[in-house]
Amino acid sequence: xxxxxxxxxxxxxxxxxxxxxxxxxxxxxxxxxxxxxxxxxxxxxxxxxxxxxxxxxxxxxxxxxxxxxxxxxxxxxxxxxxxxxxxxxxxxxxxxxxxxxxxxxxxxxxxxxxxxxxxxxx
Amino acid sequence: xxxxxxxxxxxxxxxxxxxxxxxxxxxxxxxxxxxxxxxxxxxxxxxxxxxxxxxxxxxxxxxxxxxxxxxxxxxxxxxxxxxxxxxxxxxxxxxxxxxxxxxxxx
Numbered sequence: 102x103x104x105x106x107x108x109x110x111x112x113x114x115x116x117x118x119x120x121x122x123x124x125x126x127x128x129x130x131x132x133x134x135x136x137x138x139x140x141x142x143x144x145x146x147x148x149x150x151x152x153x154x155x156x157x158x159x160x161x162x163x164x165x166x167x168x169x170x171x172x173x174x175x176x177x178x179x180x181x182x183x184x185x186x187x188x189x190x191x192x193x194x195x196x197x198x199x200x201x202x203x204x205x206x207x208x209x210x211x212x213x214x215x216x217x218x219x220x221x222x223x
Numbered sequence: 224x225x226x227x228x229x230x231x232x233x234x235x236x237x238x239x240x241x242x243x244x245x246x247x248x249x250x251x252x253x254x255x256x257x258x259x260x261x262x263x264x265x266x267x268x269x270x271x272x273x274x275x276x277x278x279x280x281x282x283x284x285x286x287x288x289x290x291x292x293x294x295x296x297x298x299x300x301x302x303x304x305x306x307x308x309x310x311x312x313x314x315x316x317x318x319x320x321x322x323x324x325x326x327x328x329x
Contacts, residue, residue, distance in 0.1 A: 136319070138268075145311055146260075146268055148319035160318060163224070196267055201279070208315030209258040209273035211280070216267060 103127040103212050105197050110217030113187055123180040123197030123214055130178040131155075134200035136210055137171060137182045139193035139219075149195070150182065154204060165191075187221045194218050225249055227312055227322035234327045242299040244325045246312035251292050256315035259288055259297045262324075263308045271310075272297065302327070 109121040121137070137149040150161045150171040159171050170183040180197050195217050198210035226249040236242055246257075254275035260268035270279040272288035275295055285300040299306055307329055312322040 145309075145324045146262075146313075146321045148313075148321065151319070162318060198267075201270070201273060206315070207273060208256055208313065208319050209270055209279075210260075210268075211270045211273075213267035213269070 105199065105212055105214035107195065107197050107214045107217040110195065110219045112220045112222060114223050115188055115221055117187055118183070118185045119187060119219060121182040121184065121195055121197075121217060121219075123182075125178040125180065125199070128199070128212070131175040132203045134202065134206045135171075135173060135180045136198045136200060136208075137169075137180075138196045138198055138210070138213075139191075140196070140216075141190075141193040144193075146196075147193070148208075151200070151206060151208070152180070153206065184219070187219075189221050192219060192221050224318060225252060225314055225316065225320055227314060227320055229310075229312060229322040229325045231325060232323070234325060235329070236302055236327060237329065238302050238304055240302050242297075242302055242306070242327050244297040244310050244312075244327075246290075246295045246297070246322050248293045248295075248314055252295075252314045253316055254291050254295075257288075257290070257295050258313045258315075260311045260313065260321075261306075261308045262311065268311065299327075 152171045168186045199212040201211040257275040259272040262268045276288045
C-alpha cells in the first residue's frame with residue numbers, strides 16, 4: 102500500500118543537528134513533489150519545506166530558512182530533512198507528505214507519514 | 224506571507240446537522256491552491272478537498288468545498304460520528320500556510 106515512514110527523530114540539545122528521513126513505498130516516488138510539515142504539541146500544522154519532483158527547486162518557511170535543508174534521492178525513494186542550529190521552538194512532530202500533483206506542485210498533500218517526534222531541550 | 228483565519232474556532236453540533244467552516248485569506252489566493260484537511264487526535268492530517276472544491280480520493284460526498292478570492296468554505300452536509308475532528312484550510316502561493324483550525328465537536 103501507499104506509505105510514508107519517517108525516522109530520525111529524537112531528543113537533541115539546542116544548537117545541535119538532526120537528520121530526518123522518510124521512506125516512500127507503494128507508489129512511484131520520482132514524479133511527485135514532497136513536503137515536510139511539523140506540528141508542535143497542541144498546535145496546528147506548520148509547513149516547513151517543499152522539494153520538486155526532480156529536486157531542482159526547494160522552498161522553505163521563513164522560520165527554518167538558512168537552518169534546514171530538504172533533499173531527496175529518487176533512486177532510493179527517500180526524502181530527507183537536515184536540521185541544523187536547532188532551537189527549542191523546533192520541537193514538534195515532523196511529517197513527510199506527498200504532493201498530489203504529478204510533475205507540478207499543488208501543495209495539496211494526499212499521503213502523510215505517521216510522523217517522527219523531535220524534542221529540542223538541554 | 225498570506226495569513227489564513229478560520230471561523231468559528233469551535234463548532235458544537237450534533238450528528239445529522241450541517242457544519243460550515245469559513246476560511247479567510249489576508250490577500251487573494253488562487254482557488255487552485257486551496258485545500259482542506261481533517262485531523263483527529265494522534266493522527267496525521269487527512270486531505271479532504273483540493274483546488275477549493277474537488278474531493279480527494281475516498282472522501283464522502285457529504286464533504287464539499289467552495290469559494291474564491293479571499294473567502295473559502297468547507298461544508299459537511301450531515302455530520303456523521305466520525306466527522307467530529309479539527310479542520311484546517313491551507314493555501315499555497317508562493318509559500319504554504321495553514322489556518323488555525325476549527326474544532327467540530329458534539
